[in-house]
Amino acid sequence: MSSTITSGSSDSGPGVRPALRYLLLCLFVLAAFAASLALGSVRLPLHDVAALFTGGRMQHGSSRAILLLFRLPKALTAMTAGAALGLAGLVMQTLFRNPLAGPFILGINSGASLGVALVVLASGGSAGGVLVAGLALSGNLGVAAAASAGSAAVLLLVLAVSRRVQSVMTLLILGLLFSYGVDALTTILINFSAAERIQTYISWTFGSFGGVSWPQYWVLLAAILAGTALTVISIKPLNALLLGEHYAVSMGVSLRPARLILILASALLAGTVTAFCGPIGFLGIAMPHLARALFRTSDHRTLVPSTALLGMLVALVADLIAQVPGSDTILPLNAVTSLIGAPVVGWVILRRREFRGAFGS
């Protein structure tokens, strides 16, 4: 398999060989991981971070607690969520053959938002437990459950429709219509809600990797691994779908099962992340483009691992920046991913002259 990747990218011209690119990418991810453990409102020595894994003695007494309780789950959540959103975006872009498609194109985040809005804004009683101010809200189990229920409801609707709809373009438009409809319901809820509850809801929409506890992280990880597995077994149909559905069928792809698995994979990946971290935009749309530009291929045997790695890296870096290391300020994660990520990705994409037309231009 590694040899096929080499031949698939043999036209990548001058520059770094694919194997080396993977290695560099892994090193960057590792560095970002270490940095996100060491940096934060309090700076921990790298020695203590290393000691966490080697089992050595820590210089600071509080290091172990900070790392185990806060920073490690947060860093792992960022990596898991980043990879998941990237993969979900990749799957949707190929399925819909649309460069603007992302993990939420079928309305999955709208469903999650409505679920959360219902819990936070509408339900008077249970909201008491939910009204933990600020970012601690994300990761709250009630909120996660509400978001899961919301995205699952939209997913079921989409799946039911996709069984009856011939063309993916119709499905895409229906997904958009779902989003608008569901968003409208959320807007109405907001309209009738008290200001402080709206504040709580809004802070959920900022997104955060910080609210996931260890038990929750294992749930998140299990769902993401399942979604990733579904994506990996779909690499072959994904590649065939590069030529469009007719060609894919003519080359032996069973279209309906393949489409179902892809929608399920993307919903699992994006829905779970949204449930635990809030609706995190940008990563899902941009990471596949970044992977195509850096690895100069549309071959999913390369795109799946590279998109996942890039998702991890960018999520870690964005989270680091959102913490504003050394201060107590926390910026909204969504604002950081877009503000910092968009120019970077734009630059990389524009720098590749040949990128023009690299995806359904």
Added chain:
Amino acid sequence: MSPETIQSPLLTARGLTVGYHLSGGRTRVVLSNIEIELNRGEVVCLVGANGAGKSTLLRTLAAMQHPLSGRVEVAGADIALLSPKERARVVSVVLTDRFDPGYITVFTLVSLGRNPYTNWAGSLAQEDRLQVDRSLAQVGIEELASRSLPQLSDGERQKAMIARALAQETPLIILDEPTAFLDVTARADIMQVLLDLSRQTGKTVILSTHDLEFALRSADRMMLIMPNGTLKTGAPEDLVLQGSFSEAFRSPNVEFDQNRAQFVLKRGMRGKLRVRGEGRALTWTVHALERIGYTISSDDSAAAPSDSASAPIDSAPPLVSVESAGDGYRWELAVRRSGGPVEHSVYDSIHALADAIRGFG
């Protein structure tokens, strides 16, 4: 291959009706009562007016669309009953679908044709690679293997798509207008490739085309879609002699010239002319006079006695004679105006001659 398999037809269609299911259980029949029997190694051209149902028929033969009734058998198996994977080993297609797969190399594109044979990840075994290389060689694009798709010309791209179909190792290849959008040389190139590979590999090739001249010169068999929604099949020459072409392409502005096997514009005829001369000069002079709307009376143009030529009688059409002069040609026009003497005039180009003739029209 045993002798029986060579003799038995590769594709048979019995009582085939193709068309579409409309809402409310109604159907729209495009073509009906189709009987087809095609042998191995035949190049079959499907010809018909725009909108006559060429693509619908081809899609039905490739089982990408269900027939309204009747069945299609390829190599003895009803293709409607095959799984997509089994079908992909029997028939491969080149469609008119426009798609943009982005950065994949020609090698990767062609290797997608191995899909029905590869494992879940689509990794290529040694045999698959050999078949991809063979397919590239058969269409003569080995040197393009490591180029990426956006770098190809339209003709090269089409060849790559044909190589991909070859890599599927199917006894039947169906191509929907493979030369549309190509310039003349690329068109001839593609057609030559198709003829060669059918002769060399014994594959049956069905293609739809608007290029009648090519079809008449190269096809072993033609399938002609008639205006009444039936299909006429036969050697091209048989169809010409039966007058099927004139019938198939009946139009107020065009008629099929049965002698030259080409369509000519039915212009408002401006009159008759006699022409004398020989060789290429005669051919192109006739061409020009017909183009500007004159009928050439062939009865006396060749065998007219010289005296009547130099002094045409009143009822005889004007005479154009062409002869070589120096390193070019010279045209002489002899006209008798009503009752007057014969007027002779000489021209040094067809352009000047045509201007003069238009003048007295």
